[in-house]
Amino acid sequence: MASARLDLDGNPIKPITICMIGAGGFIGSHLCEKLMNETPHKVFALDVYNDKIKHLLEPDTLPWAGRIQFHRLNIKHDSRLEGLIKIADLTINLAAICTPADYNTRPLDTIYSNFIDALPVVKYCSENNKRLIHFSTCEVYGKTIGSFLPKDSALRQDPAYYVLKEDESPCIFGSIEKQRWSYACAKQLIERLIYGEGAENGLEFTIVRPFNWIGPRMDFIPGIDGPSEGVPRVLACFSNNLLRGEPLKLVDGGQSQRTFVYIKDAIEAVLLMIENPARANGQIFNVGNPNNEVTVRQLAEMMSQVYSKVSGEAPLEKPTIDVSSKEFYGEGYDDSDKRIPDMTIINRQLGWNPKTSLWDLLESTLTYQHRTYAEAIKKVIAKPVAS
Ligand SMILES: NC(=O)c1ccc[n+]([C@@H]2O[C@H](COP(=O)([O-])OP(=O)(O)OC[C@H]3O[C@@H](n4cnc5c(N)ncnc54)[C@H](O)[C@@H]3O)[C@@H](O)[C@H]2O)c1
Numbered sequence: 001m002a003s004a005r006l007d008l009d010g011n012p013i014k015p016i017t018i019c020m021i022g023a024g025g026f027i028g029s030h031l032c033e034k035l036m037n038e039t040p041h042k043v044f045a046l047d048v049y050n051d052k053i054k055h056l057l058e059p060d061t062l063p064w065a066g067r068i069q070f071h072r073l074n075i076k077h078d079s080r081l082e083g084l085i086k087i088a089d090l091t092i093n094l095a096a097i098c099t100p101a102d103y104n105t106r107p108l109d110t111i112y113s114n115f116i117d118a119l120p121v122v123k124y125c126s127e128n129n130k131r132l133i134h135f136s137t138c139e140v141y142g143k144t145i146g147s148f149l150p151k152d153s154a155l156r157q158d159p160a161y162y163v164l165k166e167d168e169s170p171c172i173f174g175s176i177e178k179q180r181w182s183y184a185c186a187k188q189l190i191e192r193l194i195y196g197e198g199a200e201n202g203l204e205f206t207i208v209r210p211f212n213w214i215g216p217r218m219d220f221i222p223g224i225d226g227p228s229e230g231v232p233r234v235l236a237c238f239s240n241n242l243l244r245g246e247p248l249k250l251v252d253g254g255q256s257q258r259t260f261v262y263i264k265d266a267i268e269a270v271l272l273m274i275e276n277p278a279r280a281n282g283q284i285f286n287v288g289n290p291n292n293e294v295t296v297r298q299l300a301e302m303m304s305q306v307y308s309k310v311s312g313e314a315p316l317e318k319p320t321i322d323v324s325s326k327e328f329y330g331e332g333y334d335d336s337d338k339r340i341p342d343m344t345i346i347n348r349q350l351g352w353n354p355k356t357s358l359w360d361l362l363e364s365t366l367t368y369q370h371r372t373y374a375e376a377i378k379k380v381i382a383k384p385v386a387s
């Protein structure tokens with residue numbers, strides 16, 4: 001018999017049932033995979049799509065058959081939601097519109113998706129005394145305090161002016177006409193509501209603030225498994241350019257800085273939250289990799305080198321081109337300047353640390369992108385345009 005799995009305090013972990021909303025997305029697919037491969041937990045996987053978890057749902061002979069059940073539903077209008085939350089032990093809410101190209105062009109859908117649609121989920125958890133793990137975002141920090149200092153100020157180098165701390169840093173957004181912040185603002189308000197439910201009604205909650213998690217199955221490649229005119233997040237935008245042999249587009253010079261964490265490292269942190277409720281309840285966690293910081297320009301250069309290595313194709317002579325944010329995203333775009341997560345709280349509560357370097361995570365991710373899409377892209381490029 002396999003030995004009992006233990007939590008961080010040495011207690012045996014009891015199998016639970018998880019209601020995972022948005023399970024068919026990028027993070028959901030990796031979380032389902034981890035739960036099926038490494039734990040005895042059951043999952044109700046709720047989403048409008050299931051393409052990214054199909055490999056976990058069939059055939060019936062899979063070792064975890066019966067432990068994962070897909071429910072195709074839209075949480076905007078489906079009466080089954082409350083029943084599923086009631087019969088589960090834990091709800092994880094991942095459902096959201098979360099691509100920056102939508103924030104300024106579809107602000108209403110963005111706000112509804114990230115705030116209004118999440119309200120019933122919080123309410124059902126609170127009323128039925130069910131634990132909730134809610135996915136927020138590092139975008140709730142907005143811009144750093146340091147970004148308001150003069151460009152040549154020495155204080156810009158002082159971590160006190162840029163490191164983002166869950167329990168100290170303010171949320172700094174642009175003006176209302178900068179609709180980029182519609183997403184961050186909606187996520188901030190749902191965080192405050194969940195926090196309030198915890199304080200006033202005893203809701204057991206954990207809030208996750210992901211810092212640019214990337215890896216296989218993120219978003220879509222335009223014209224292959226998503227709309228030709230769609231604009232996904234940067235990993236998929238740059239992958240698409242590399243697959244097509246086009247220069248990578250740098251928005252406003254590619255000067256913004258990001259820290260990227262490998263999805264598989266980040267999922268380890270989520271599993272620790274799931275299995276250590278006493279340590280995770282009532283907490284807000286940054287989940288990122290402060291050691292993997294680059295400017296977007298550096299990311300483009302590194303991805304070009306890595307792609308050349310994994311595909312065997314020579315790197316482009318002109319790997320990048322500059323494009324204005326107005327041209328790329330439209331009116332109302334704005335940006336976070338720098339995102340370094342403080343790791344004190346997640347270290348203290350869960351002992352979690354990311355492991356994978358940016359080069360290594362790009363190598364495994366771009367190997368996947370090349371294997372999955374290179375042939376399909378070649379066919380599309382070869383096809384004569386219909387007249
Ligand atoms: N990937 C990241 O690095 C990152 C960073 C910060 C925050 N987040 C947050 O994590 C969560 C998951 O992100 P992701 O990267 O997996 O995004 P994703 O778009 O791949 O996944 C979201 C899933 O939710 C589903 N969904 C959306 N609205 C729904 C509805 N009304 N009913 C049912 N299903 C619905 C979508 O179909 C999709 O499969 C989001 O809340 C996002 O804001 C992600």
Ligand SMILES: O=C(O)[C@H]1O[C@H](OP(=O)(O)OP(=O)(O)OC[C@H]2O[C@@H](n3ccc(=O)[nH]c3=O)[C@H](O)[C@@H]2O)[C@H](O)[C@@H](O)[C@@H]1O
Nearest residue numbers: 098100137138210211212213233234237249250251256296
């Ligand atoms: O991943 C996260 O942690 C959060 O941040 C992302 O926001 P952002 O990092 O700005 O989105 P990306 O599309 O990944 O863009 C990163 C940077 O690359 C730039 N970019 C993007 C695409 C491109 O082709 N070229 C380019 O220069 C953007 O302007 C931005 O500065 C999204 O808002 C969410 O998925 C999430 O909440």
